[in-house]
Amino acid sequence: MVNGVFEWERPLVELENRIRELQAFTKEKGIDFSQEIATLERKADRLRAEIFSNLTPWQRVQLARHPRRPTTLDYIGMICTDFLELSGDRCVRNDEAMVGGVALLDGIPITVVGPQKGRDTKENIRRNFGLPHPEGYRKALRLMVQAEKFGRPILSLIDVVGAYPGIEAEQRGQGVVIAENIRRMSFLRVPVVCVITGEGGSGGALAIGVGDRVLMMENAWYSVISPEMCAEILWKDTGRAPEAAGVLKLGARDLLELGVIDEIIPEPLGGAHRDREEVARRLKEAVLRHLRELMALDPDELLDRRLKKYRAMGRLQEQTAERLEAIRSGQAEA
Amino acid sequence: MATLKDLFRTKPKYVTVKPVQGEAGPVRPPAPKPKEVPDGLWAKCPGCQSILYQRELSKNLHVCSRCGHHFHVGAMERLAQILDSVETFEEWDGEVATVNPLGFPGYEEKLARTQEKTGLREAIVTGVGRLENYPVAVGILDFAFFSGSMGSVVGEKLARLFERAAERCLPVIVVSGGGGGARMQEGILSLMQMAKTCQAVERFGRSGRPYVSVLTNPTMGGVYASFASLGDYILAEPGALIGFAGPRIVERTIRQPLPSGFQTSEFALKHGMIDRIVQRKELRPVLAQILRLHAR
Ligand SMILES: [Zn+2]
Numbered sequence: 131m132v133n134g135v136f137e138w139e140r141p142l143v144e145l146e147n148r149i150r151e152l153q154a155f156t157k158e159k160g161i162d163f164s165q166e167i168a169t170l171e172r173k174a175d176r177l178r179a180e181i182f183s184n185l186t187p188w189q190r191v192q193l194a195r196h197p198r199r200p201t202t203l204d205y206i207g208m209i210c211t212d213f214l215e216l217s218g219d220r221c222v223r224n225d226e227a228m229v230g231g232v233a234l235l236d237g238i239p240i241t242v243v244g245p246q247k248g249r250d251t252k253e254n255i256r257r258n259f260g261l262p263h264p265e266g267y268r269k270a271l272r273l274m275v276q277a278e279k280f281g282r283p284i285l286s287l288i289d290v291v292g293a294y295p296g297i298e299a300e301q302r303g304q305g306v307v308i309a310e311n312i313r314r315m316s317f318l319r320v321p322v323v324c325v326i327t328g329e330g331g332s333g334g335a336l337a338i339g340v341g342d343r344v345l346m347m348e349n350a351w352y353s354v355i356s357p358e359m360c361a362e363i364l365w366k367d368t369g370r371a372p373e374a375a376g377v378l379k380l381g382a383r384d385l386l387e388l389g390v391i392d393e394i395i396p397e398p399l400g401g402a403h404r405d406r407e408e409v410a411r412r413l414k415e416a417v418l419r420h421l422r423e424l425m426a427l428d429p430d431e432l433l434d435r436r437l438k439k440y441r442a443m444g445r446l447q448e449q450t451a452e453r454l455e456a457i458r459s460g461q462a463e464a
Numbered sequence: 465m466a467t468l469k470d471l472f473r474t475k476p477k478y479v480t481v482k483p484v485q486g487e488a489g490p491v492r493p494p495a496p497k498p499k500e501v502p503d504g505l506w507a508k509c510p511g512c513q514s515i516l517y518q519r520e521l522s523k524n525l526h527v528c529s530r531c532g533h534h535f536h537v538g539a540m541e542r543l544a545q546i547l548d549s550v551e552t553f554e555e556w557d558g559e560v561a562t563v564n565p566l567g568f569p570g571y572e573e574k575l576a577r578t579q580e581k582t583g584l585r586e587a588i589v590t591g592v593g594r595l596e597n598y599p600v601a602v603g604i605l606d607f608a609f610f611s612g613s614m615g616s617v618v619g620e621k622l623a624r625l626f627e628r629a630a631e632r633c634l635p636v637i638v639v640s641g642g643g644g645g646a647r648m649q650e651g652i653l654s655l656m657q658m659a660k661t662c663q664a665v666e667r668f669g670r671s672g673r674p675y676v677s678v679l680t681n682p683t684m685g686g687v688y689a690s691f692a693s694l695g696d697y698i699l700a701e702p703g704a705l706i707g708f709a710g711p712r713i714v715e716r717t718i719r720q721p722l723p724s725g726f727q728t729s730e731f732a733l734k735h736g737m738i739d740r741i742v743q744r745k746e747l748r749p750v751l752a753q754i755l756r757l758h759a760r
Contacts, residue, residue, distance in 0.1 A: 293708060293709070295710075295714045296709075296717060296718055297714065297718060297722070297723065299708075300707050300708060300709065300714065300727060302735070303735070303736075303737050304707075304708040304709065305684075305688040305689040305693055305706075305707060306693045306737055308689035308690075308693075308708065309658075309662060309688075309689050309690050309691070309692075309693035310694075312658060312659055312662040312689075313665065313666050313694060316662060316666065317663075317666060332646070332655060332686070333646075333655070333658065333689045336658055337689075340659050352652060353652055353655075354646045354647075354651050354686070359713075360648060363648065377568060377569060378566070378651050379566045379651050379652070380651070380652065384652075388651075388653060390652050390653070390656060437663055437667075440656065440659045440660050441623065441660060443653065443657070443659070443660060444615075444617075444619055444620055444650075444653050444657060444660065445563050445565035446561060446562065446563060447560075447563050448561065
């Protein structure tokens with residue numbers, strides 16, 4: 131990628147730049163290029179559809195990692211009002227790789243949490259590239275428990291490569307914290323809506339990803355392992371990550387089919403970063419629709435449905451007792 | 465040329481039944497054939513490089529008599545080590561079989577090979593047995609089967625183990641040894657088993673009966689970051705690798721050599737993540753002690 135442009139979208143981006151140049155020229159010099167512009171725009175539309183309507187799983191992974199993709203705080207700013215950011219896990223420190231607080235969503239007070247990537251190198255260092263330590267997950271849990279106390283619904287916006295793999299993170303119980311978050315989140319007596327907005331990296335995503343509804347942006351990915359690590363395990367070659375992305379079935383459509391997510395939020399053609407306002411509008415609409423449905427349920431019903439949903443996840447096959455008996459007595463092929 | 469016999473072969477090998485919660489009594493599948501680990505007459509200790517006579521090693525619960533290194537133990541052998549007798553063990557859900565939900569390349573073949581090699585149908589054996597005559601629900605992960613990793617079947621069998629134990633007011637012991645954590649070949653569905661098992665543990669907890677989680681070498685990733693971390697009592701065998709991120713990933717991330725003893729049982733104890741380190745020969749007595757303390 132060069133300057134936020136992928137090799138496979140370069141012809142389109144070059145065309146778009148040319149159109150912008152001509153438009154600027156028209157304004158500055160007063161020369162009429164409208165016909166040329168119209169032709170180029172038709173060409174750009176064709177190219178856009180061609181490139182973006184048949185994205186491979188790996189291209190979507192790349193879009194999910196786009197440096198200009200809206201981050202958690204960007205979305206909060208675009209969909210909420212009155213956001214009051216809260217800090218700290220009341221135990222170790224304030225992990226800036228995880229953000230959260232209270233806000234209004236269309237007038238409804240909600241608690242919102244999510245990992246936060248940096249928008250430039252400096253911020254990325256402060257935020258540890260959006261890779262939370264245990265205290266980040268504890269902060270998120272603290273805010274969710276507070277939400278439960280006040281009967282506030284929860285919105286979890288998920289964009290995380292994974293829980294940070296470091297010495298201190300392990301010392302302070304990264305595994306234990308993830309397990310505790312999953313356990314506690316599963317039994318919260320308020321509506322929980324999770325949205326995978328970018329990357330959904332394994333346990334680090336699930337630790338803030340158990341909800342009544344799990345939505346996913348069209349170009350987001352969510353997987354038990356990153357394509358790079360999968361490629362390394364399978365073929366000892368991280369360069370084959372594009373292939374692994376296909377094998378892992380980590381895209382929104384796959385996850386909907388597998389019953390892991392409930393809805394796909396469509397992105398503007400070419401990815402969320404190409405039209406932030408539009409993608410925020412769609413996000414807000416979907417979240418509100420689900421939250422309103424869930425807020426109508428009483429907490430027992432809510433919990434019962436949530437647990438049943440997860441209880442049914444997985445695919446398996448059962449041999450009957452009779453069949454096994456037959457195999458054992460040699461009357462059937464195993 | 466197709467013969468009549470060939471036509472018969474096309475009928476499905478398995479009957480698919482939708483899992484029903486709290487369903488049915490236990491079924492006894494063909495008894496798994498435990499294999500000595502490692503193979504052969506002699507074994508080399510990775511701890512002290514001694515050459516050990518396999519029979520002696522087995523008699524010593526697969527612990528090196530020179531340096532105390534704890535070798536992997538298969539599920540059936542582990543059952544024999546902690547239960548009063550394997551004869552009192554009644555297996556649950558042995559009929560639950562693995563599928564390839566993502567069509568992951570090579571998964572079926574690897575499954576078949578592993579089943580052949582280990583005599584196990586999946587990475588976990590669950591059921592009910594007796595320990596010092598206390599009835600107890602037990603789940604044992606077997607490292608030899610996909611590193612004891614958790615896919616749909618392991619998650620389902622664990623969920624049913626906790627559900628049935630709650631119904632029957634039994635304590636639960638789960639011995640984990642899953643370096644692979646969540647099973648990659650089942651993708652996102654493996655990850656969801658973390659949620660399923662954490663929820664099962666929490667619901668079981670409301671029965672007031674104890675859950676003892678025993679961590680053996682290695683307990684990592686999605687296994688550690690779910691049910692294995694949620695025991696009322698967490699015990700670990702000495703020198704086991706315990707953690708979330710694999711040590712190689714950590715090393716690569718921080719670009720520094722790892723401190724010695726990083727992510728061992730001793731490290732986990734020091735940092736407050738487990739209750740006790742228990743030598744293998746002490747495991748049965750300590751488990752019995754816990755059951756005694758919870759006797760009704
Ligand atoms: Zn030794």
